[in-house]
Amino acid sequence: GAGVSQSPSNKVTEKGKDVELRCDPISGHTALYWYRQSLGQGLEFLIYFQGNSAPDKSGLPSDRFSAERTGGSVSTLTIQRTQQEDSAVYLCASSLQGPLLAGGESGANVLTFGAGSRLTVL
Amino acid sequence: GESVGLHLPTLSVQEGDNSIINCAYSNSASDYFIWYKQESGKGPQFIIDIRSNMDKRQGQRVTVLLNKTVKHLSLQIAATQPGDSAVYFCAERRWGNTPLVFGKGTRLSVIA
Numbered sequence A: 001g002a003g004v005s006q007s008p009s010n011k012v013t014e015k016g017k018d019v020e021l022r023c024d025p026i027s028g029h030t031a032l033y034w035y036r037q038s039l040g041q042g043l044e045f046l047i048y049f050q051g052n053s054a055p056d057k058s059g060l061p062s063d064r065f066s067a068e069r070t071g072g073s074v075s076t077l078t079i080q081r082t083q084q085e086d087s088a089v090y091l092c093a094s095s096l097q098g099p100l101l102a103g104g105e106s107g108a109n110v111l112t113f114g115a116g117s118r119l120t121v122l
Numbered sequence B: 001g002e003s004v005g006l007h008l009p010t011l012s013v014q015e016g017d018n019s020i021i022n023c024a025y026s027n028s029a030s031d032y033f034i035w036y037k038q039e040s041g042k043g044p045q046f047i048i049d050i051r052s053n054m055d056k057r058q059g060q061r062v063t064v065l066l067n068k069t070v071k072h073l074s075l076q077i078a079a080t081q082p083g084d085s086a087v088y089f090c091a092e093r094r095w096g097n098t099p100l101v102f103g104k105g106t107r108l109s110v111i112a
Helices: none
Strands: A005-007 A010-013 A019-024 A031-037 A043-050 A065-069 A075-079 A088-095 A117-121 B010-014 B019-024 B032-038 B045-051 B056-058 B062-067 B072-077 B086-093 B106-111
Touching: A005 A088, A010 A019, A019 A088, A019 A117, A031 A075, A043 A065, A043 A075, A075 A088, B010 B019, B019 B106, B032 B062, B032 B072, B045 B056, B045 B062, B045 B072, B072 B086
Parallel strands: A010 A117, B010 B106
Antiparallel strands: A005 A019, A019 A075, A031 A043, A031 A088, A065 A075, A088 A117, B019 B072, B032 B045, B032 B086, B056 B062, B062 B072, B086 B106
16 A cells, blocks of 8 residues: 555453554565554654564563564554553554664655554553 | 644744754764654654754755754744644664654644
8 A cells, every 4th residue: 555554543442352453564665663652652662573584572561562574564463461551552654674774875764654553441 | 633642842833933843862872863743643754854964954844953962853844834733753763773762742733
């Protein structure tokens, strides 16, 4: 597609349930990122995938969070046993390349974001 | 759509005036900076970026200024329009091959 697509756009779930959020990046983009945005906060980095390299999971807040990227394209973020503090907007972004490498063209590293998936845990 | 943040710093500007949105960063090793605009109910949208070897970069109606001495970044919007109303985020790449780190954002309200 022309942009980054995320689904569902809104998800309401009960505490303790598992949820899956999907991201379909821009075709040809090798890097994919997940960020979380809580009310009144900036964007909190969760995880990123770059090509076939092992993902950088350094931002995942707990072992209840996991993500995978199949075939170098679509990604799924899974939150197990959801808690109320997991309520947030989960944003996915993709870029032609990974985080900016020295000497690289900055345009290829600009993140294009999807509209996000708003998760509400009751 | 809902606001992305109810307790953000807010800048109110008269339509047609210039806007200046400021951002402080903490890591002197950060070498790349970027501004995003987020309208209600939408994902952040790229505005302009700048590398640390520059102190100014201009786009269409926008200018980013970087002062590495005091670790300060600003976004200037010329002739602010109602469509500029949004939350603006600065982001930095702190070192090496690391993902962007975002600030908390500033809400810009344009008064018609």
